[in-house]
Amino acid sequence: MIEQFIDSLPEKVRCTDSFENGTKHRKKDKALSFPYIEHNQLYKKYIAIDIDTPGSAFLWEKHGLPPPTFIVVNPKNSHCHYLWQLRTPVIYTEGGRRKPQQFYENVDCSLTRSLPGADPAYVGKFIKNPLSAFWKTIRHNAEYDLEDFQEYIDTTPIRKRQNLVWDALGRNNTLFNNLRFWAYPTVKKYLNNHAGFISAVEEQAFEINSQFISRSDKGSLLHKEVLSTATSVSSYTWRNRYGDFRRKGIMQLPEDMPQKQKESLGACYTNKVRSQTVKEKIVQAVAELKAQGTPVTQTSVSIRAEISLPTIKRNWNELAQQFNLYA
Structure with a gap:
């Protein structure tokens, strides 16, 4: 052995x-x-x-x-x-x-x-x-x-339902936010298994959607809407899987580090966190537009995400590749 x-x-x-x-x-x-x-x-x-x-x-x-x-x-x-x-x-x-x-x-x-x-x-x-x-x-x-x-044991899976945090803007936002916060720590379990992670995200997305039947007057979302959101979340999370999603805004620096160096590192870190937050808002906006069948353009994303058009333009090439917007 x-x-x-x-x-x-x-x-x-x-x-x-x-x-x-x-x-x-x-x-x-x-x-x-x-x-x-x-x-x-x-x-x-x-x-x-x-x-x-x-x-x-x-x-x-x-x-x-x-x-x-x-x-x-x-x-x-x-x-x-x-x-x-x-x-x-x-x-x-x-x-x-x-x-x-x-x-x-x-x-x-x-x-x-x-x-x-x-x-x-x-x-x-x-x-x-x-x-x-x-x-x-x-x-x-x-x-x-x-x-x-x-x-020796009952191997029947017990499906642990996620306690949803409901978003006042509706089911699409509720699905997106609950799914992404579930995906951030989960991706670390999948290492190089991209296909397995995609499958897990989709499964979790449909599990969340099933809860809308009893928790929402409008019922569950359409299959395409759920799948579109799952694709957006899995794509973004996988590309950023080596980042630390859980400690945004926290920076541990040695106490004996010179103050100027702390300020410089702090400014760089703050800019990085702010940039990450902007990208998350943009990704969410694109996911919602695609789920609703609304054309995804620089202007529509800018309005939906409430982010300036120049910022959208700076990130557009990356977005276009991620969501296949050129197709």
Whole structure:
């Protein structure tokens, strides 16, 4: 099992001895000496669960679950990571199929629900390295097909409905704003899987739209309107996926940095944030115009977004390529 674990890792592995010190890609042989490593996110060979409960090494047995291949125990507080090895990895590259991915995600969620103390927010990227002497590792000679877990848990997906923030301007704005704020953190889970992200955004868009039936006198939006908004959000979010959507307007600078340097960096950061906000307004305006069947022109976007025409013109080439406005 150890050999298979090592083989499942890429040639360069992101690792760290403490998350306060940040993470770094290192060659596999060196990375395996670190306490925390990122297991392969493109070919998922393991289902990883984080148990934040003391004395949880045998919690799986108490709740009638199959034995994890690795139980990696923190000797200081006896919290654990459970790792179940799969016979066949689930592919999350561009060519990966969504159905196996959804099955994997359903099993992951069901295992988490079945274990008291399991962290539902844990995304399974960084794991306690079972080869590190920093931890105590319990091993079982066990590997599984995803179908095997159906003997132990209910893998039926539970659809968690998003609590919508309603926009006074109507359903289109409500869909757009709720979808984009959902997409910003979600895109970080998809790495190079563009097609998987597009599919997830569309699924979430139609889930939000389904709530309009009971929450709006006008009912749900047309299929084309929803799809147009999903396309706009997924396109914009994917192109900006390496940005930090959650910390706009926040800048952490060293206290001993000279004041003039702080002011200069602050001004640059403020301009960057302002520019990002303007682009979001423009993208929203284009999405709404396309959804309503209104011709998308520089003038119509300027009026809809309430942004000056010269600003629209500066961003027009980028917009035209993003939304295929030349077609």
